[in-house]
Amino acid sequence: MRFDIILRVAAKFILAPLLLFALYVQFHGDYGPGGGFQAGVIAAAAVILYALINGQAAAERIVPGGLVERLVPAGVLIYAAVGIVSLLLGDNFLDYDHLAHDAVHGQEWGVFLVEAGVFVTVFSSMIAIFYAFAGRRPT
Protein backbone atom coordinates (compact mmCIF):
# COMPACT_ATOMS: atom_id res chain seq x y z
CA MET A 1 0.00 0.00 0.00
CA ARG A 2 2.68 2.52 0.99
CA PHE A 3 4.62 2.05 -2.25
CA ASP A 4 1.76 1.77 -4.68
CA ILE A 5 2.77 4.43 -7.17
CA ILE A 6 -0.47 4.47 -9.18
CA LEU A 7 -2.61 4.96 -6.10
CA ARG A 8 -0.39 7.71 -4.75
CA VAL A 9 -0.31 9.69 -7.98
CA ALA A 10 -4.05 9.27 -8.59
CA ALA A 11 -4.78 10.36 -5.04
CA LYS A 12 -2.73 13.53 -5.53
CA PHE A 13 -4.89 14.37 -8.52
CA ILE A 14 -8.19 13.68 -6.79
CA LEU A 15 -7.65 15.10 -3.28
CA ALA A 16 -7.92 18.81 -4.10
CA PRO A 17 -11.03 18.40 -6.32
CA LEU A 18 -12.60 16.28 -3.54
CA LEU A 19 -12.16 19.05 -0.96
CA LEU A 20 -13.32 21.68 -3.44
CA PHE A 21 -16.40 19.60 -4.28
CA ALA A 22 -17.14 19.25 -0.56
CA LEU A 23 -17.11 23.03 -0.21
CA TYR A 24 -19.31 23.34 -3.30
CA VAL A 25 -21.83 20.85 -1.91
CA GLN A 26 -21.79 22.71 1.42
CA PHE A 27 -22.33 26.23 0.13
CA HIS A 28 -24.43 25.38 -2.92
CA GLY A 29 -26.83 23.24 -0.89
CA ASP A 30 -29.35 26.06 -0.89
CA TYR A 31 -29.60 25.91 -4.68
CA GLY A 32 -28.87 22.31 -5.61
CA PRO A 33 -28.61 18.92 -3.96
CA GLY A 34 -26.47 18.59 -0.88
CA GLY A 35 -25.86 20.30 2.40
CA GLY A 36 -23.85 19.98 5.56
CA PHE A 37 -24.19 16.22 5.93
CA GLN A 38 -23.12 15.27 2.41
CA ALA A 39 -20.34 17.87 2.35
CA GLY A 40 -19.03 16.61 5.68
CA VAL A 41 -18.89 13.04 4.42
CA ILE A 42 -17.12 14.07 1.18
CA ALA A 43 -14.54 16.17 3.03
CA ALA A 44 -13.98 13.34 5.49
CA ALA A 45 -13.57 10.95 2.56
CA ALA A 46 -10.75 13.14 1.26
CA VAL A 47 -8.93 12.96 4.61
CA ILE A 48 -9.57 9.21 4.85
CA LEU A 49 -8.22 8.68 1.33
CA TYR A 50 -5.08 10.60 2.30
CA ALA A 51 -4.76 8.42 5.40
CA LEU A 52 -5.21 5.24 3.35
CA ILE A 53 -2.48 6.27 0.92
CA ASN A 54 0.06 7.86 3.26
CA GLY A 55 -0.73 6.19 6.57
CA GLN A 56 -2.54 7.44 9.64
CA ALA A 57 0.47 9.30 11.05
CA ALA A 58 0.68 11.54 7.98
CA ALA A 59 -3.05 12.23 8.14
CA GLU A 60 -2.83 13.06 11.86
CA ARG A 61 -0.20 15.69 11.08
CA ILE A 62 -2.84 17.50 9.00
CA VAL A 63 -5.97 16.66 10.99
CA PRO A 64 -4.86 15.74 14.53
CA GLY A 65 -6.92 13.21 16.44
CA GLY A 66 -7.27 15.52 19.42
CA LEU A 67 -8.69 18.29 17.21
CA VAL A 68 -11.15 15.84 15.63
CA GLU A 69 -12.40 14.77 19.06
CA ARG A 70 -13.08 18.40 19.99
CA LEU A 71 -14.83 19.08 16.69
CA VAL A 72 -17.32 16.21 17.14
CA PRO A 73 -19.30 17.97 19.91
CA ALA A 74 -18.42 21.46 18.55
CA GLY A 75 -20.74 21.01 15.56
CA VAL A 76 -23.70 20.07 17.75
CA LEU A 77 -22.88 23.05 19.98
CA ILE A 78 -22.79 25.42 16.97
CA TYR A 79 -26.18 24.10 15.90
CA ALA A 80 -27.68 24.39 19.37
CA ALA A 81 -26.11 27.84 19.87
CA VAL A 82 -28.05 29.15 16.85
CA GLY A 83 -31.19 27.93 18.59
CA ILE A 84 -30.19 29.59 21.86
CA VAL A 85 -29.46 32.88 20.10
CA SER A 86 -32.85 32.84 18.43
CA LEU A 87 -34.39 32.16 21.88
CA LEU A 88 -32.55 35.19 23.29
CA LEU A 89 -33.84 37.31 20.41
CA GLY A 90 -37.37 36.47 21.45
CA ASP A 91 -38.18 33.80 18.85
CA ASN A 92 -38.84 30.10 19.24
CA PHE A 93 -35.89 27.69 19.45
CA LEU A 94 -34.26 27.46 15.98
CA ASP A 95 -36.55 30.11 14.53
CA TYR A 96 -34.16 32.31 12.55
CA ASP A 97 -36.45 35.25 11.73
CA HIS A 98 -34.61 37.82 13.87
CA LEU A 99 -31.01 36.77 13.18
CA ALA A 100 -30.69 39.52 10.53
CA HIS A 101 -32.37 42.75 9.53
CA ASP A 102 -35.32 40.97 7.95
CA ALA A 103 -36.91 37.54 8.21
CA VAL A 104 -35.68 36.13 4.87
CA HIS A 105 -32.05 37.11 5.49
CA GLY A 106 -32.37 35.83 9.04
CA GLN A 107 -33.54 32.48 7.67
CA GLU A 108 -30.62 32.37 5.22
CA TRP A 109 -28.12 33.11 7.99
CA GLY A 110 -29.70 30.56 10.30
CA VAL A 111 -29.67 27.82 7.68
CA PHE A 112 -26.07 28.68 6.78
CA LEU A 113 -24.97 28.42 10.41
CA VAL A 114 -26.79 25.20 11.26
CA GLU A 115 -25.48 23.59 8.05
CA ALA A 116 -22.00 24.60 9.17
CA GLY A 117 -22.67 22.89 12.49
CA VAL A 118 -23.84 19.73 10.73
CA PHE A 119 -20.74 19.82 8.51
CA VAL A 120 -18.37 20.09 11.48
CA THR A 121 -19.97 17.21 13.38
CA VAL A 122 -20.30 14.87 10.39
CA PHE A 123 -16.80 15.60 9.06
CA SER A 124 -15.15 15.02 12.43
CA SER A 125 -17.32 12.02 13.34
CA MET A 126 -16.41 10.14 10.16
CA ILE A 127 -12.71 10.85 10.69
CA ALA A 128 -12.94 9.96 14.39
CA ILE A 129 -14.55 6.61 13.56
CA PHE A 130 -11.91 5.94 10.91
CA TYR A 131 -9.06 6.86 13.27
CA ALA A 132 -10.55 4.57 15.92
CA PHE A 133 -10.56 1.68 13.42
CA ALA A 134 -7.19 2.46 11.86
CA GLY A 135 -5.47 3.07 15.19
CA ARG A 136 -5.89 -0.54 16.27
CA ARG A 137 -3.68 -3.44 15.38
CA PRO A 138 -5.13 -6.82 14.40
CA THR A 139 -5.32 -9.10 17.42
Added chain:
Amino acid sequence: MTNAPLVAEALLSLVLMGFVAVLAVAILRVRGLLALVILLGAYSFIMATLFVVLDAVDVAMTEASVGAGISTVLFLGALYLTGHGEADRQRRIVPILVSGITAVVLVWGMSDLPAFGSADQPIHAQGADYLERSLPDTGIPNVVTAVLASYRGFDTLGETAVVFTAAIGVMVLLRRRGERS
Protein backbone atom coordinates in the same frame (compact mmCIF):
# COMPACT_ATOMS: atom_id res chain seq x y z
CA MET B 1 -44.31 7.98 -29.37
CA THR B 2 -45.45 10.71 -26.97
CA ASN B 3 -44.33 9.30 -23.65
CA ALA B 4 -40.88 8.12 -24.69
CA PRO B 5 -39.14 9.71 -21.67
CA LEU B 6 -41.52 7.89 -19.31
CA VAL B 7 -40.86 4.57 -21.01
CA ALA B 8 -37.12 5.20 -20.87
CA GLU B 9 -37.34 6.02 -17.17
CA ALA B 10 -39.37 2.90 -16.46
CA LEU B 11 -36.88 0.78 -18.39
CA LEU B 12 -33.99 2.37 -16.51
CA SER B 13 -35.71 1.71 -13.18
CA LEU B 14 -36.34 -1.91 -14.15
CA VAL B 15 -32.72 -2.45 -15.19
CA LEU B 16 -31.44 -0.88 -11.97
CA MET B 17 -33.84 -2.92 -9.82
CA GLY B 18 -32.67 -6.01 -11.66
CA PHE B 19 -29.11 -5.08 -10.71
CA VAL B 20 -30.19 -4.59 -7.10
CA ALA B 21 -31.90 -7.99 -7.03
CA VAL B 22 -28.86 -9.73 -8.54
CA LEU B 23 -26.56 -7.97 -6.05
CA ALA B 24 -28.80 -8.92 -3.12
CA VAL B 25 -28.69 -12.60 -4.09
CA ALA B 26 -24.93 -12.37 -4.66
CA ILE B 27 -24.46 -10.78 -1.22
CA LEU B 28 -26.36 -13.68 0.32
CA ARG B 29 -24.42 -16.34 -1.60
CA VAL B 30 -20.85 -15.06 -1.59
CA ARG B 31 -18.42 -16.69 0.84
CA GLY B 32 -15.45 -14.33 0.80
CA LEU B 33 -15.97 -11.37 3.13
CA LEU B 34 -13.79 -9.07 1.01
CA ALA B 35 -15.98 -9.69 -2.04
CA LEU B 36 -19.01 -9.19 0.19
CA VAL B 37 -17.87 -5.70 1.23
CA ILE B 38 -17.28 -4.69 -2.40
CA LEU B 39 -20.72 -6.04 -3.36
CA LEU B 40 -22.32 -4.04 -0.54
CA GLY B 41 -20.63 -0.90 -1.89
CA ALA B 42 -21.91 -1.67 -5.38
CA TYR B 43 -25.40 -2.27 -3.97
CA SER B 44 -25.33 1.16 -2.29
CA PHE B 45 -24.18 2.78 -5.50
CA ILE B 46 -26.98 1.23 -7.57
CA MET B 47 -29.46 2.30 -4.87
CA ALA B 48 -28.08 5.85 -5.11
CA THR B 49 -28.63 5.74 -8.88
CA LEU B 50 -32.21 4.59 -8.27
CA PHE B 51 -32.75 7.55 -5.92
CA VAL B 52 -31.57 9.85 -8.72
CA VAL B 53 -34.11 8.26 -11.06
CA LEU B 54 -36.75 8.94 -8.38
CA ASP B 55 -35.60 12.63 -8.29
CA ALA B 56 -34.36 12.33 -4.69
CA VAL B 57 -30.93 13.82 -5.40
CA ASP B 58 -30.11 14.76 -1.79
CA VAL B 59 -30.81 11.22 -0.61
CA ALA B 60 -28.83 9.83 -3.53
CA MET B 61 -25.82 11.94 -2.64
CA THR B 62 -25.95 10.76 0.97
CA GLU B 63 -26.34 7.12 -0.06
CA ALA B 64 -23.43 7.31 -2.49
CA SER B 65 -21.05 9.05 -0.09
CA VAL B 66 -21.96 7.13 3.08
CA GLY B 67 -23.13 3.77 1.74
CA ALA B 68 -20.68 3.29 -1.09
CA GLY B 69 -17.84 5.38 0.31
CA ILE B 70 -17.32 5.59 4.06
CA SER B 71 -19.10 2.32 4.94
CA THR B 72 -16.90 0.36 2.54
CA VAL B 73 -13.76 1.81 4.12
CA LEU B 74 -15.01 1.04 7.63
CA PHE B 75 -15.97 -2.52 6.63
CA LEU B 76 -12.51 -3.00 5.15
CA GLY B 77 -11.00 -1.67 8.37
CA ALA B 78 -13.07 -4.13 10.37
CA LEU B 79 -11.98 -6.98 8.06
CA TYR B 80 -8.36 -5.97 8.50
CA LEU B 81 -8.80 -6.21 12.26
CA THR B 82 -10.76 -9.46 12.33
CA GLY B 83 -9.71 -11.53 9.30
CA HIS B 84 -11.36 -12.43 6.01
CA GLY B 85 -12.65 -15.90 6.78
CA GLU B 86 -16.33 -16.58 7.16
CA ALA B 87 -17.46 -19.01 9.82
CA ASP B 88 -18.95 -22.27 8.60
CA ARG B 89 -22.64 -22.00 7.86
CA GLN B 90 -24.98 -23.63 10.29
CA ARG B 91 -28.62 -24.04 9.44
CA ARG B 92 -30.25 -22.81 12.63
CA ILE B 93 -34.03 -22.72 12.79
CA VAL B 94 -34.56 -19.69 15.07
CA PRO B 95 -32.78 -17.05 12.91
CA ILE B 96 -34.58 -18.37 9.81
CA LEU B 97 -37.91 -18.10 11.61
CA VAL B 98 -37.18 -14.56 12.87
CA SER B 99 -36.08 -13.40 9.40
CA GLY B 100 -39.08 -15.03 7.75
CA ILE B 101 -41.58 -13.52 10.17
CA THR B 102 -39.95 -10.08 9.84
CA ALA B 103 -40.12 -10.31 6.04
CA VAL B 104 -43.80 -11.30 6.14
CA VAL B 105 -44.61 -8.41 8.52
CA LEU B 106 -42.72 -5.93 6.30
CA VAL B 107 -44.48 -7.08 3.12
CA TRP B 108 -47.81 -7.00 4.94
CA GLY B 109 -47.09 -3.47 6.16
CA MET B 110 -46.11 -2.35 2.65
CA SER B 111 -49.48 -3.51 1.32
CA ASP B 112 -51.10 -0.63 3.23
CA LEU B 113 -48.91 2.08 1.67
CA PRO B 114 -50.50 4.35 -0.94
CA ALA B 115 -49.82 3.42 -4.55
CA PHE B 116 -46.49 4.64 -5.93
CA GLY B 117 -46.84 8.10 -7.43
CA SER B 118 -50.51 8.53 -6.48
CA ALA B 119 -51.43 12.20 -6.09
CA ASP B 120 -53.82 11.82 -3.14
CA GLN B 121 -51.38 10.67 -0.47
CA PRO B 122 -50.94 12.90 2.59
CA ILE B 123 -47.35 13.86 1.74
CA HIS B 124 -48.49 15.68 -1.41
CA ALA B 125 -51.32 17.46 0.44
CA GLN B 126 -48.72 18.82 2.88
CA GLY B 127 -45.83 19.15 0.46
CA ALA B 128 -47.59 21.54 -1.90
CA ASP B 129 -47.81 24.02 0.95
CA TYR B 130 -44.05 23.84 1.59
CA LEU B 131 -43.33 24.23 -2.11
CA GLU B 132 -45.30 27.49 -2.13
CA ARG B 133 -44.08 28.84 1.21
CA SER B 134 -40.40 27.96 1.34
CA LEU B 135 -38.97 30.44 -1.17
CA PRO B 136 -40.79 33.56 0.16
CA ASP B 137 -40.19 32.47 3.76
CA THR B 138 -36.51 31.52 3.61
CA GLY B 139 -35.14 32.72 0.27
CA ILE B 140 -33.74 29.23 -0.34
CA PRO B 141 -34.64 27.71 -3.72
CA ASN B 142 -33.89 24.11 -2.70
CA VAL B 143 -36.99 23.03 -0.79
CA VAL B 144 -35.18 20.03 0.73
CA THR B 145 -32.63 22.30 2.41
CA ALA B 146 -35.32 24.74 3.53
CA VAL B 147 -37.41 21.99 5.13
CA LEU B 148 -34.44 20.21 6.72
CA ALA B 149 -32.65 23.23 8.14
CA SER B 150 -35.52 25.63 8.86
CA TYR B 151 -38.99 24.09 9.11
CA ARG B 152 -37.64 20.86 10.56
CA GLY B 153 -34.54 22.35 12.19
CA PHE B 154 -35.17 20.63 15.48
CA ASP B 155 -35.25 17.18 13.84
CA THR B 156 -31.97 17.94 12.08
CA LEU B 157 -30.45 18.95 15.43
CA GLY B 158 -31.50 15.51 16.68
CA GLU B 159 -29.90 13.86 13.64
CA THR B 160 -26.66 15.75 14.26
CA ALA B 161 -26.78 14.54 17.85
CA VAL B 162 -27.21 10.98 16.53
CA VAL B 163 -24.05 11.28 14.41
CA PHE B 164 -22.23 12.75 17.42
CA THR B 165 -23.42 9.86 19.61
CA ALA B 166 -22.30 7.28 17.05
CA ALA B 167 -18.82 8.82 16.87
CA ILE B 168 -18.50 8.94 20.67
CA GLY B 169 -19.69 5.33 20.96
CA VAL B 170 -17.18 4.03 18.41
CA MET B 171 -14.35 6.01 19.99
CA VAL B 172 -15.16 4.66 23.46
CA LEU B 173 -15.48 1.08 22.20
CA LEU B 174 -12.41 0.95 19.98
CA ARG B 175 -9.85 2.99 21.83
CA ARG B 176 -7.63 0.95 24.05
CA ARG B 177 -7.52 1.80 27.72
CA GLY B 178 -5.37 4.76 28.74
CA GLU B 179 -4.43 5.68 25.16
CA ARG B 180 -4.78 9.08 23.53
CA SER B 181 -5.46 8.74 19.84
